[in-house]
Amino acid sequence: MAGKKQFDVDTALEAAMTRFWRAGYADTSLDDLSAATGLNRSSIYSSLGDKESLYLRCLDRYATRYGEKYDQALSRASEEPSRAIREFFDVTLARIADPGVPDGCLIAQTAMAVPVLSPAIAARAIEALGFQRTRLRTALTAAQVADADGLAVHFAAVNQSLAVMSRAGASRKQLRAIVDVSLRALSRALDA
Amino acid sequence: MAGKKQFDVDTALEAAMTRFWRAGYADTSLDDLSAATGLNRSSIYSSLGDKESLYLRCLDRYATRYGEKYDQALSRASEEPSRAIREFFDVTLARIADPGVPDGCLIAQTAMAVPVLSPAIAARAIEALGFQRTRLRTALTAAQVADADGLAVHFAAVNQSLAVMSRAGASRKQLRAIVDVSLRALSRALDA
DNA sequence: ACCATCCTGAACTGCTTGGTTCAAGATACG
DNA sequence: CGTATCTTGAACCAAGCAGTTCAGGATGGT
Numbered sequence: 001m002a003g004k005k006q007f008d009v010d011t012a013l014e015a016a017m018t019r020f021w022r023a024g025y026a027d028t029s030l031d032d033l034s035a036a037t038g039l040n041r042s043s044i045y046s047s048l049g050d051k052e053s054l055y056l057r058c059l060d061r062y063a064t065r066y067g068e069k070y071d072q073a074l075s076r077a078s079e080e081p082s083r084a085i086r087e088f089f090d091v092t093l094a095r096i097a098d099p100g101v102p103d104g105c106l107i108a109q110t111a112m113a114v115p116v117l118s119p120a121i122a123a124r125a126i127e128a129l130g131f132q133r134t135r136l137r138t139a140l141t142a143a144q145v146a147d148a149d150g151l152a153v154h155f156a157a158v159n160q161s162l163a164v165m166s167r168a169g170a171s172r173k174q175l176r177a178i179v180d181v182s183l184r185a186l187s188r189a190l191d192a
Numbered sequence: 193m194a195g196k197k198q199f200d201v202d203t204a205l206e207a208a209m210t211r212f213w214r215a216g217y218a219d220t221s222l223d224d225l226s227a228a229t230g231l232n233r234s235s236i237y238s239s240l241g242d243k244e245s246l247y248l249r250c251l252d253r254y255a256t257r258y259g260e261k262y263d264q265a266l267s268r269a270s271e272e273p274s275r276a277i278r279e280f281f282d283v284t285l286a287r288i289a290d291p292g293v294p295d296g297c298l299i300a301q302t303a304m305a306v307p308v309l310s311p312a313i314a315a316r317a318i319e320a321l322g323f324q325r326t327r328l329r330t331a332l333t334a335a336q337v338a339d340a341d342g343l344a345v346h347f348a349a350v351n352q353s354l355a356v357m358s359r360a361g362a363s364r365k366q367l368r369a370i371v372d373v374s375l376r377a378l379s380r381a382l383d384a
Numbered sequence: 385a386c387c388a389t390c391c392t393g394a395a396c397t398g399c400t401t402g403g404t405t406c407a408a409g410a411t412a413c414g
Numbered sequence: 415c416g417t418a419t420c421t422t423g424a425a426c427c428a429a430g431c432a433g434t435t436c437a438g439g440a441t442g443g444t
Contacts, residue, residue: 007421026218027308030402040422042404051402104304111360112296112304116219129360153357153366154373161353165345168303168321174345181346185377199391222432232392234434239391243432391440401430409422414415 009047012037016048017058022102024109025055025117052118059121062106063128066091070135077139084139085155085186089179092159096166096175105163107132132156145189158182201239204229208240209250214294216301217247217309244310251313254298255320258283262324266331273335277347277378280328281371284351288358288367297355299324324348337381350374 019028019036030051034041048054073087096103110117110125117125137152145151162175211228212220222243226233240246265279288295302309302317309317329344337343354367362370 023308024218024305026216027305029400031400040424041402042406042423043421045403046421102307108356109304111356112301113216113219114359114361115294116215126360129357150369150373153362154370157353157357157370158350160356161349164300164303164352164356165321165349167306168318169306170345177342178346178349181342181374181377184380185373188376188380221430223430232394233432234393234436235391237433386444387442388444389440389442392438394436396435397433399431401428403427405426406424407422408424409420411418411420413418 007039007043012039012044012048013057013061016044016054017061017106018102020055020058021062021104021106021109025051025113025121052121055121056124059106059110059124059128063131066095067131067135070132074135074139078142078144081140081143081145081190082183082187084143085136086179086183088136088139088155089159089162089183092162093172093175093179096162097172103163103166105160108160108163111160129156129160132159143190145186147189151186151189154185155182199231199235204231204236204240205249205253208236208246209253209298210294212247212250213254213296213298213301217243217305217313244313247313248316251298251302251316251320255323258287259320259323259327262327266327269331270334270336273332273337273382274375274378276331276335277328278371278375280331280347281351281354281375284354285364285367285371288354289364295355295358297352300352300355303352321348321352324351335382337378338384339381343378343381346377347374 015037016033019032023032030041030044033039033044033051033054037044044054048057069091070088073091074084077084092105095101095105107125107128110121111129114122114125133152133156136155137148140148140151158178161178165175165178207229208225211224215224222233222236225231225236225243225246229236236246240249261283262280265283266276269276284297287293299317299320302313303321306314306317325344325348328347329340332340332343350370353370357367357370
């Protein structure tokens with residue numbers, strides 16, 4: 001197959017992202033990516049770039065996709081803050097419950113490997129986490145919650161903790177319990 | 193240098209553990225371990241075993257060392273639960289603040305890599321996390337707190353989240369804020 | 385002084401890694 | 415039909431990997 005038609009770059013990118021997400025950067029070889037995407041090594045290299053730039057593209061893809069979902073969940077924070085934060089966590093819980101997608105979180109995985117990753121990749125992961133915190137802080141500020149800063153970083157952290165715990169085989173019930181304690185803390189802050 | 197004296201196995205194990213802790217299993221080669229311990233490749237192999245069994249020994253070493261500290265922090269939970277949990281988190285915060293030791297957490301790092309690690313290593317990490325939850329649940333039950341189970345898994349998760357956030361360069365202030373929200377949730381649970 | 389003991393450096397194996405090149409083949413369009 | 419365009423598989427490279435072996439040198443105990 002050749003001539004003018006090209007393979008679907010988007011599909012290949014999705015497969016590569018999923019592989020990186022499950023196994024991490026170090027444990028994903030070009031052969032793994034080749035097998036996952038169905039593309040030849042040379043095709044990956046010529047149309048998706050080398051391993052590092054491909055990883056960066058996957059990071060962006062991941063951050064954009066779930067960033068939009070988080071934004072949507074938080075969009076009505078000023079009217080119903082409790083519900084907004086609950087829906088924020090539901091985005092993560094639904095992702096973990098989805099059998100078509102790996103456990104964990106690509107951003108969290110990248111953050112854990114910061115000391116051994118290239119500065120460019122490390123910076124992108126840290127940036128994404130910072131963006132998540134900002135997202136939450138903006139929503140909580142709009143809802144006029146006391147200590148919006150502290151709660152924002154707490155929720156961002158608890159969200160990441162779900163990635164770790166899901167990798168360790170935590171049940172959905174346990175993941176829900178983790179979130180519930182944080183949601184109760186928000187309720188108290190709203191009462192005051 | 194040879195004859196009858198041996199190098200200090202304990203010192204070597206400590207160096208290996210630190211290296212694994214910082215860089216993870218995949219990104220630590222035998223040459224890295226050799227450089228870190230100051231031992232020859234063949235010395236590592238003959239007296240510490242292969243890479244996998246050495247990693248297991250490091251995991252145990254880590255779990256035992258900090259497990260004791262966590263136990264100590266929680267020992268007076270029935271009398272002063274709030275203080276006990278605060279001191280529990282202080283163990284982690286002090287470890288992260290210690291410049292002589294890497295950020296993050298060896299257990300969390302291992303948990304994140306579960307899908308690509310050997311079953312033996314994966315099982316040990318999951319076991320360690322389960323033990324942490326049990327430790328907390330026992331303490332909270334002794335303190336007669338409502339929803340000890342939910343709080344235990346929440347605290348265990350938040351504790352792991354500190355590893356992720358510290359790797360992403362979070363400040364001590366931010367890490368403290370993450371913990372504070374959880375501690376407030378405990379206070380409310382104790383009031384009720 | 386001697387000998388048993390242990391460590392060390394170096395080498396070697398077989399394999400995988402990321403990266404790159406290129407000729408051959410398949411297609412679509414004029 | 416012919417030609418320009420694109421993909422593909424295979425091969426190649428230098429490097430790094432884990433694991434293992436072994437001869438030789440340094441040491442401690444006697």
